[in-house]
Amino acid sequence: xxxxxxxxxxxxxxxxxxxxxxxxxxxxxxxxxxxxxxxxxxxxxxxxxxxxxxxxxxxxxxxxxxxxxxxxxxxxxxxxxxxxxxxxxxxxxxxxxxxxxxxxxxxxxxxxxxxxxxxxxxxxxxxxxxxxxxxxxxxxxxxxxxxxxxxxxxxxxxxxxxxxxxxxxxxxxxxxxxxxxxxxxxxxxxxxxxxxxxxxxxxxxxxxxxxxxxxxxxxxxxxxxxxxxxxxxxxxxxxxxxxxxxxxxxxxxxxxxxxxxxxxxxxxxxxxxxxxxxxxxxxxxxxxxxxxxxxxxxx
Amino acid sequence: xxxxxxxxxxxxxxxxxxxxxxxxxxxxxxxxxxxxxxxxxxxxxxxxxxxxxxxxxxxxxxxxxxxxxxxxxxxxxxxxxxxxxxxxxxxxxxxxxxxxxxxxxxxxxxxxxxxxxxxxxxxxxxxxxxxxxxxxxxxxxxxxxxxxxxxxxxxxxxxxxxxxxxxxxxxxxxxxxxxxxxxxxxxxxxxxxxxxxxxxxxxxxxxxxxxxxxxxxxxxxxxxxxxxxxxxxxxxxxxxxxxxxxxxxxxxxxxxxxxxxxxxxxxxxxxxxxxxxxxxxxxxxxxxxxxxxxxxxxx
Numbered sequence: 001x002x003x004x005x006x007x008x009x010x011x012x013x014x015x016x017x018x019x020x021x022x023x024x025x026x027x028x029x030x031x032x033x034x035x036x037x038x039x040x041x042x043x044x045x046x047x048x049x050x051x052x053x054x055x056x057x058x059x060x061x062x063x064x065x066x067x068x069x070x071x072x073x074x075x076x077x078x079x080x081x082x083x084x085x086x087x088x089x090x091x092x093x094x095x096x097x098x099x100x101x102x103x104x105x106x107x108x109x110x111x112x113x114x115x116x117x118x119x120x121x122x123x124x125x126x127x128x129x130x131x132x133x134x135x136x137x138x139x140x141x142x143x144x145x146x147x148x149x150x151x152x153x154x155x156x157x158x159x160x161x162x163x164x165x166x167x168x169x170x171x172x173x174x175x176x177x178x179x180x181x182x183x184x185x186x187x188x189x190x191x192x193x194x195x196x197x198x199x200x201x202x203x204x205x206x207x208x209x210x211x212x213x214x215x216x217x218x219x220x221x222x223x224x225x226x227x228x229x230x231x232x233x234x235x236x237x238x239x240x241x242x243x244x245x246x247x248x249x250x251x252x253x254x255x256x257x258x259x260x261x262x263x264x265x266x267x268x269x270x271x272x273x274x275x276x277x278x279x280x281x282x283x284x285x286x287x288x289x290x291x292x293x294x295x296x297x298x299x
Numbered sequence: 300x301x302x303x304x305x306x307x308x309x310x311x312x313x314x315x316x317x318x319x320x321x322x323x324x325x326x327x328x329x330x331x332x333x334x335x336x337x338x339x340x341x342x343x344x345x346x347x348x349x350x351x352x353x354x355x356x357x358x359x360x361x362x363x364x365x366x367x368x369x370x371x372x373x374x375x376x377x378x379x380x381x382x383x384x385x386x387x388x389x390x391x392x393x394x395x396x397x398x399x400x401x402x403x404x405x406x407x408x409x410x411x412x413x414x415x416x417x418x419x420x421x422x423x424x425x426x427x428x429x430x431x432x433x434x435x436x437x438x439x440x441x442x443x444x445x446x447x448x449x450x451x452x453x454x455x456x457x458x459x460x461x462x463x464x465x466x467x468x469x470x471x472x473x474x475x476x477x478x479x480x481x482x483x484x485x486x487x488x489x490x491x492x493x494x495x496x497x498x499x500x501x502x503x504x505x506x507x508x509x510x511x512x513x514x515x516x517x518x519x520x521x522x523x524x525x526x527x528x529x530x531x532x533x534x535x536x537x538x539x540x541x542x543x544x545x546x547x548x549x550x551x552x553x554x555x556x557x558x559x560x561x562x563x564x565x566x567x568x569x570x571x572x573x574x575x576x577x578x579x580x581x582x583x584x585x586x587x588x589x590x591x592x593x594x595x596x597x598x
Contacts, residue, residue, distance in 0.1 A: 013375045014338070016345040038371040039313065039338050046315040064370045064403045071363045071400075072337040076312045100399035101370075104363045 002027040002129075002149060004201060004222060006294040007043040009273075011206070011228060011243075011265040012065055019043040019292050020065050021265040023203050023224055025147060030127060032056040034145055034203050040069035041076045047293050051077040056126050058133070059090040060205060061142035062097050070098065071105050078109045085111040087126075089133060091141040092116045117143060134216040136207035138242040144204040144216055151199065152176075153192040160191045199298050202258070205265045208239050209248035214255035221298050223258040224290070225249040226265035230276025246276050250283035264290040301326040301428075301448060303500060303521060305593040306342040308572075310505070310527055310542075310564040311364055318342040318591050319364050320564040322502050322523055324446060329426060331355040333444055333502050339368035340375045346592050350376040355425050357432070358389040359504060360441035361396050369397065370404050377408045384410040386425075388432060390440040391415050416442060433515040435506035437541040443503040443515055450498065451475075452491040459490045498597050501557070504564045507538050508547035513554035520597050522557040523589070524548040525564035529575025545575050549582035563589040 003026045008019025020037030024044060031053040033040075044051060054077060060066055077086070088098065095114045102108075119141060121134040129147050136142040155174045163186055169179045170191070178187045202217040205226035217223050227246040228238055234245050246263055253261035261284055266273050273289050280287045288294075302325045307318025319336030323343060330352040332339075343350060353376055359365055376385070387397065394413045401407075418440060420433040431445040454473045462485055468478045469490070477486045501516040504525035516522050526545040527537055533544050545562055552560035560583055565572050572588045579586045587593075 012378070013371060014341050016341055038368060039341060042313050042315055042338060062403050063405075064374055067403055068367070068370045069337060071367045072312060075363055079311070097402055100402045103396055103399045104361050104366055106362075 002147065002199065002201065002298050004224075004296050004298055005047050005049065006224065006262060006264060006290050006292065007033075007040060007047070008037070008292050009264045009266055009290045010065075010268065011226070012268055014039045014065075015268055018266070018268075020069075021205060021226070022066075023201075024049055025201065026053065027129060027149070028127065029053065030055045032058065032126065032129075032147065034058045035060055035066045035205075036069045036073050037065045038068040041073050043292070044073075047295075051080040052082040054082065054086060055084060056131075057086060057088045058131070058143075058145050058203075059088065059094065060136070060144070060203075061091055061138060061140055062093065063140065063206070066206075067097075067101070071102050074102060074108050074112070075105055083110050085113055087113045087115060089115045089117055089131075091143060092119060093141075132216070136204065136213075137210055138206045138208070142206055144202065144207070144213070146200055146202045146216065146220070148201075149199040151196040153188070153195045156191060156193050163190060165191060201298060202256075204249075204252065206242055207244065208242055209244050209251070211255075213252045217252055217256035217258055220256060220258040222260050222262065222296065223253050223256065224262045224264060225252055227263045227273075227280075228265060228267045229270055230273055230279065246273075246280045246287075247283055250280050250287055253284045253287065259286060260296075261287045262290045262294065263287065301446065301498065301500065301597050303523075303595050303597055304346050304348065305523065305561060305563060305589050305591065306332075306339060306346070307336070307591050308563045308565055308589045309364075309567065310525070311567055313338045313364075314567055317565070317567075319368070320504060320525070321365075322500075323348055324500065325352065326428060326448070327426065328352065329354045331357065331425065331428075331446065333357045334359055334365045334504075335368045335372050336364045337367040340372050342591070343372075346594075350379040351381040353381065353385060354383060355430075356385060356387045357430070357442075357444050357502075358387065358393065359435070359443070359502075360390055360437060360439055361392070362439065362505070365505075366396075366400070370401050373401060373407050373411070374404055382409050384412060387411060387413045388416055388430075389413065390442060391418060392440075431515070435503065435512075436509055437505045437507070441505055443501065443506070443512070445499055445501045445515065445519070447500075448498040450495040452487070452494045455490060455492050462489060464490060500597060501555075503548075503551065505541055506543065507541055508543050508550070510554075512551045516551055516555035516557055519555060519557040521559050521561065521595065522552050522555065523561045523563060524551055526562045526572075526579075527564060527566045528569055529572055529578065545572075545579045545586075546582055549579050549586055552583045552586065558585060560586045561589045561593065562586065 005024040007022035010018040022035040132146040202220040228243040304323040306321035309317040321334040501519040527542040
């Protein structure tokens with residue numbers, strides 16, 4: 001059941017009252033961060049998150065507002081006592097760019113493994129989470145990410161008791177294996193209740209709108225999606241700059257059958273995104289105007 | 300008469316309630332900034348300063364807490380409408396390092412001229428200010444800076460009237476030239492009042508204490524000086540890490556005959572620098588515990 005924190009809601013540049021967009025996810029004691037713009041370590045400190053837990057950093061793309069906070073984050077993670085390795089997934093060129101921007105860091109007391117993503121997208125595991133990186137359409141190579149937790153079905157101890165399953169065999173059954181007791185084969189379905197659907201979080205920024213976004217975000221429990229402006233009048237300008245407006249984000253949420261949408265990555269010129277709240281809710285009722293430091297336990 | 304703004308008071312890393320140290324100076328419509336740690340553009344926005352005015356950036360050294368905000372600052376200055384060139388003075392290696400950390404910037408719409416300083420120190424002019432860069436003693440090459448305004452003496456129109464000096468000759472006299480009127484030589488001292496001493500601001504961070512600091516800061520109207528900790532018990536540890544404590548900063552202020560001392564660049568572990576206020580004032584009465592966003596018009 002991942003805990004999700006919206007680190008900030010700004011795009012382009014950090015403002016005194018609006019940090020840059022990023023998503024911090026904690027799951028079973030380890031943390032995963034998407035993007036690291038200038039001031040990310042301030043946002044994390046404000047939310048009381050410990051950098052020592054960070055094990056995976058997913059970078060959407062190499063524009064400064066998504067990555068300029070990396071040198072400070074790495075240094076502070078070291079000062080925080082982090083010694084375990086950090087994996088960074090990023091678009092092509094990532095090794096060189098990260099090496100360049102971190103030339104002001106000196107020695108970092110933990111290993112950093114940088115993985116450059118296939119431009120077509122990739123799927124990989126992180127602990128028991130499944131991560132999907134999928135290509136977005138921005139001015140430079142850019143990825144969206146989905147984080148999926150495939151959950152075990154609910155185990156029913158009463159059923160196991162009735163079948164005489166000893167304690168040391170219950171884990172095998174819960175994780176999908178079968179066992180034999182007194183010559184009788186016991187299968188997982190005999191000791192579990194209903195299957196549970198996976199939990200999925202999808203993060204989409206920066207990109208123009210395109211239909212396949214809904215495919216990537218399909219059935220998300222939480223879709224965190226960019227919207228630079230609230231008004232549709234900005235659609236042509238945003239298409240040119242590689243971004244979306246709220247109604248397009250709502251369309252992705254609706255077409256993907258997502259349960260909830262958090263809007264984020266507002267233009268500095270959009271002073272009050274709440275002005276457009278009722279409008280976006282009329283398109284997708286479970287839309288939420290993102291606020292810095294917003295938290296949710298996904299379950 | 301420069302206006303001086305203390306952008307932040309932190310060292311090592313930005314905190315939610317304490318930005319990183321830097322000094323913004325405005326003088327006759329143009330601005331000069333010393334250092335640019337992560338979040339500098341947030342501090343400047345908070346203080347209402349316009350990045351379009353920035354013409355000179357002085358970098359003390361290339362540790363991340365003094366320079367990691369540069370990519371964001373340059374991008375935002377461009378978005379702010381800055382088109383005039385920016386000069387950056389920095390320690391040796393500056394061209395390569397700045398090029399590296401700014402590889403995430405894309406195109407900047409103004410020229411950037413990077414000047415690598417002589418390790419022995421340098422003096423140069425910026426508009427009608429005189430800038431001195433002098434070597435500090437830190438873990439890597441590092442410079443302190445003094446900014447001096449040499450002021451003209453006060454012009455006395457009544458004296459000029461009595462001598463029959465026409466308006467178009469008064470500027471020449473005020474700026475130190477002589478003129479001849481009806482065969483009589485008029486010299487500057489005949490139309491001016493007392494000479495005015497120069498105005499001087501000195502900025503010192505990061506460094507261990509050494510005696511010559513007082514020489515560089517001599518007769519400053521304002522000395523902005525690092526102090527990582529308030530207590531003398533940290534002197535050995537700070538000597539090792541290349542820093543000072545408050546009492547050493549006070550000693551520099553006293554020995555340099557500075558008029559006022561602003562302490563800054565506190566360790567994140569120093570939660571309340573005001574605890575040491577009376578102690579440092581007993582050593583140097585004009586000591587001020589620096590606060591983020593502090594402002595002074597130097598005159």
